[in-house]
Amino acid sequence: MEGSQAIECRMHSKITYPNWNNKLVLLVDFENEVLEKAKKYLYDLKQLNDNSHPYILKFESLVEKIDK
Secondary structure (H helix, E strand, O other), X not given: OXXXXXXXXXXXXXXXXXXXXXXXXXXXXXXXXXXXXHHHHHHHHHHHOOOOOHHHHHHHHHHHHHHO
8 A cells, every 4th residue: 555654663561572481592592583583574564665764764774783
């Protein structure tokens, strides 16, 4: 749909990780999972929205900085 926006800009206060509940996890594994999910989310946003949307560009920049 032209002109629609699927970006939600607010903090979620009750984020949980049920798959890792009561498990020891290496920080590097956690970081890798979060980064891969962020990349997938970015890809999905680009499929649904205009790639030049300022929030998409900002999010893409943040993901690139983390991925270095």
